[in-house]
Amino acid sequence: MDENAFGIRDGEVAVELPERYDASLYFIGRIRTPWTERKDCPKNARGSDAVCTIEVDPRWAPALTKVETLSHIIVLYWMDRSRRDLVLQMPRHYGEQFGTFALRSPARPNPIALSVARLLKIDGPKLQVVGLDCLDGTPLLDIKPYFASTDAVPDAEVGWHAARKR
């Protein structure tokens, strides 16, 4: 097993990582969830109605002004336990190879995860939301307003996924 939370499975392919990084991130808060082990996390963000809490660092709290008017937010967070060198992956239960960019797996060159969350309440720097699936303590990167006009594509299709259900 690798030192990361993921090992490489048969059929998975890793590449050599670039020698240097190109840009850097600030963790701007933490996400509080009921899940402390990966096996307990919901399979995806609609997999649980659990209320999670996003705690924004005091430095950035003024940036929440008018966020209370949003019904849904896009939450970006950092999957800090994921390996970054996989280009082909074998998701458990699927039994075939997928390119990393065809999956929402946390293992990717830049392990930024994205969820659309329903905003229940804001109390100072704390946001109560439904729709997250990450581990307790996950670092927060960004909060954005969700605009149905540009972000909602109800008829979008994931061909490989639809083919599996047929």
Added chain:
Amino acid sequence: MDENAFGIRDGEVAVELPERYDASLYFIGRIRTPWTERKDCPKNARGSDAVCTIEVDPRWAPALTKVETLSHIIVLYWMDRSRRDLVLQMPRHYGEQFGTFALRSPARPNPIALSVARLLKIDGPKLQVVGLDCLDGTPLLDIKPYFASTDAVPDAEVGWHAARKR
């Protein structure tokens, strides 16, 4: 004017940035668009039908396997000319203060932008898409499959925006 592409306007508030970064990113490709100056970019990602090209670095090209089955992708990219210290902003034409997290402005602590793009065609490491609004040469951070089941919320509301239209 600030050294960044943005100056601070009356009513805008900046904070001191943290002393150090917490995580780092790889640029995994570049986005080719028709726009070389900020003033020419569409106001948002549905503001143009221009075909843009995402060029994935050869190292990561195998990660595109099965991406050709997707109708829409989520594209994350790095707004490398944006200042990162604004918590309150005065968007042009709006004339009032907004918290950074209530806006899709590129100026934010982690200037990661997100667009939902329609995939037209893949040719090796190049993806032709519609739905991007960034400058030519913008660094690519990630490509993800768009799942309508978790990512599409057609009835989401941005209260501050709806109020302006009334």
